[in-house]
Amino acid sequence: NQLRTPIPFLTHLKQCQNPDEFLSVFHDFCDTGYKHDYPSYASLTYKLARARKFDDVEAVLDFLRTHDIRCGEPLFIGLLRHYGKTGAADRALEVFSEMGKSFNCVRTLQSFNTILNVLADNDRVSDAVKLFGDAPKLRFRLNSVSFNIMIKMWLEKGDWENAKKVFDEMLEREVEPTVVTYNSQIGFLCKRGDVDSAKRLFEDMRTKGRRGNEVTYALLMEGLCASGRFDEAKKVMFDMEYHGCKVHLKNYGVLLTDLAKRGLIDEAKSLLVEMKKRRIKPDVVMYNILIGYFCKQGAASDAYKLLVDMQVKGCTPNAATYRMVVDGFCRVEDFIGGLKVLRAMMYSNHFPRIETFCCLCIGLFRGGKIDEACFVLEEMNKRKMSLDWDSWETIVRESCADDEFVIARFDDEAASTGPVGTVPGGAGTTISGGAGTTVAGGAGTTISGGAGTTAAGGAATINPDDHSLTFFMHDILGGSHPSAIAVTGIVANPAVGGQVPFAKPNGAVLPVNNGIPTNNANGGIINNNNIPFLTGLSGYTSNIGQNNNGNNNIIGGMPGFPVLNSAQFPSGTTLQKLMFGTMTVFDDELTEGHELGSGLVGKAQGFYISSSEDGTSQTMAFTVMFASGGYADSLSFFGVLRTAAGESHLAIMGGTGKYVGAKGLATAKVFTGANQHETDGMETLLQITLFLAY
Structure with missing residues (x-):
């Protein structure tokens, strides 16, 4: 097969990184006489909608409308989804109505299901019900996707009766339910605690010749574990292969989560061994379950061992893994251990939450690890993160050996020129200090002090005296x-290498009385190559x-x-x-x-x-x-x-x-x-x- 000839406009549009320039690129090509076709309009509309440049999208739609350009349905389906993600359900409904009228595009059931899902996701229940009921008038024959959307909408509202009515209507119209249809209902019943009803629905599903997938079994297992029926949940998992469904990681994850919640770590480790025997490799999610348990129980060292073990076995930690371990060390006040994991985390291009940074920094200051704490502050600064006022105040207080002594000393020296001091103050604080006083305060802080007074914080008023320090x-x-x-x-020339302290001798002879070092290679002359x-x-x-x-x-x-x-x-x-x-x-x-x-x-x-x-x-x-x-x-x-x-x-x-x-x-x-x-x-x-x- 020959490669498709690249479209110049699409190539240029792909290279453009500024959303404000997308529409300008389009017009620039028009001005040169370039004739755009459907791929150009579809790509431009998609990129503008993804960048939330909906005003520019409207300009493109006006162009399509006025020039009666024939477009494919995927252009509008993508646009409807982007409108839905931004909560613009009304505009999405308008565009759907204009398809086939103002726009030269044929609507199908696929675009109908798209707008129906947009209405459901935006909690437009009445509009979704009306559109669903008007489907025959609009010449759309509903399919399983249409019914699944409505069932999902009612279940998310917690309305089991209306969801059941939609399901019954689905059967009456002889629309074949899919595994998604059953999974949504089974999941709802299990979360509600009605596991027995969920099992009956599952048996009904099997009776009608529909096999469950790994998600179906995982939902049932979660319900059983939540109701304290772990052994039954484990039996359901082992019956999966008998019913033609391969056991998946998420099924083991359900059992592992339940064991970790109940503190049965030995059983959880045995489950990992069992997975290994069945040649199922644990993923990062499963390791995170155990690491999360260890950290919550204050066993940060065990969590760290598991972090190392998972990497030895070829499983790469993700950001959540590192964050849990760092937080775990901070929880047990092992801040040096937390810093060690933090360094590994940043080396892997993952970064903790600002709360973790703050906790680690304060803990290091409390432990007298000033250099380590400064390193954390520098890393925060690189990522444009900053401590809040309370954290800064805590750091200043913790770095003082005796708060009362420091405050008393500052008060004694406030009326006269003294050593540089630091006074923490909140918003609206009024502070009077001697020259050289450094004050960190919030907005509205008023400082009266000697010259050289430094204020860090919000809007502040500084009244310096006429002398300076x-x-x-x-x-x-x-x-x-x-x-x-x-x-x-x-130095690039070995002739003067001997001038460098502790350098290895290289034949240079150093001068005694302001002479020039000599060397057999080039005379040892100090020149541009060795200064x-x-x-x-x-x-x-x-x-x-x-x-x-x-x-x-x-x-x-x-x-x-x-x-x-x-x-x-x-x-x-x-x-x-x-x-x-x-x-x-x-x-x-x-x-x-x-x-x-x-x-x-x-x-x-x-x-x-x-x-x-x-x-x-x-x-x-x-x-x-x-x-x-x-x-x-x-x-x-x-x-x-x-x-x-x-x-x-x-x-x-x-x-x-x-x-x-x-x-x-x-x-x-x-x-x-x-x-x-x-x-x-x-x-x-x-x-x-x-x-x-x-």
Whole structure:
């Protein structure tokens, strides 16, 4: 068979991803003289209806009506279903009435059953009954599908009598009932607890030569299990094959669910062994039944073992599996175990509910697992999830060693300039604090404090004083007075490999008195191929040279110690990729304001490493020493600074002086290219806000 010739319009429409452009594409082809046919109209109508662009659908229908274009019934059947899904039953009824009149399309029983089902699903009972009764006038001969729709509608309303009348009418008109007809009634009777009536209907079904399918038996088994007749339900399952119906997974699932509900886990495991003997492989639903039971019973470790076992046996967990296990660990307050499953879950491209994220994060903070909790917060941020106010308040409180002590200390220091503090407040809260106070509050929060007061929350009013105290860190690369120097980095030439700490010896001879390293291969000259790449906290590399004995301190490269730019690398190579692994040691100033020469707060000493291949993450470890205490008071920080994000979180690992025993976290924001008139190097400005308890 030869392949069908592709239709240009359909090819273009398939590639179009913006629903707002579907109709424009149609008109553009019309303007070029392209003649559309039925497949074009059918595809366009389907895509517009699926995208809920019903105004554009009406435009297409007007075009079909005015040009008297002959269309197939499937176009309208699909449209009626989409109208029904959006609750537009009236418009669906209008379109059905116009078929064969305004539109050049022949109606059949298939479109009649479609509109009947739309009315039933939208709880338009009277309209459905009227349409069903008018079928002979409309020249439609009802079939089993028509009766099944009406029976289903009455059963969903809980009206067994009317459903039975429709069934009796079906038999009177000699319309052959299908297995669906019986299944809907058997399921209703079992849910109502009338299992014996369901069994009689099942026997009547068999007497009339209609075999049940696996759904029929599963419905009967559910009814028997619900009434405490498990052994009888099991017998029904084993009789299936005798009556010509193969046992399906859903039948075992009914028994497994009942055993799990009653806590008979050993019997449930025996059932799995029995399935294996019959060469029936359990699916993820069956494993989820057992895992769900273990989690509800507080046996998260058993649930985890089953999670591992199902993967060993070739069954892939789904999102529900992982969520139950993570929630199970959180329920027993094993948050490290929950985090372990969370990592596996995200690796499988599944994600928990925001409630699970919140519970896990709070639990980790309570257990003092700050780094792990920050990891959870970062993952939430990646997925644009956020904690609610109550969760944030809980985290702040739990991260405090003694709430009363912290609150009392804040009250003591509120009237004067003190260390950075944090006060949680709800909507409408009024807070007065000293300079440097950080307040997280809801809408309507009013804060009166010193300059440097930071408010996070809804609409807030801030009244700062006329003096300033802010925590800003100035990191300067290159120039005559650099505060950061790259000590290791990517080197492409083995001649200087010996300059990298702990590197394997490669023949390079290091100079003694400011000489040039020598090497038999190329003389060991430092050149464009081996200089360590410079990258600041901004993750951005500029053409900057490090200080060379006070000479050539210029931005833009310098003789004898060149700095690379993107034009000097092969195609496809980026500076960010080459910066991966660069370590930079810094001794940065901390100031009250953005300006480099503003009031000195202290010093920050440590190092950072470019720890992502795209150059957007820096792993930082440093200590901040405050000048006000003669540099005796200090705080230590560790974490990952993500330059591509608006804000990063760093863990406070402890402190000295009056900050002994301090813990908490800090937020860091990066400002690149700031205040370049104050230094001939490249400066990155880091704003740090503390959430501190000690």
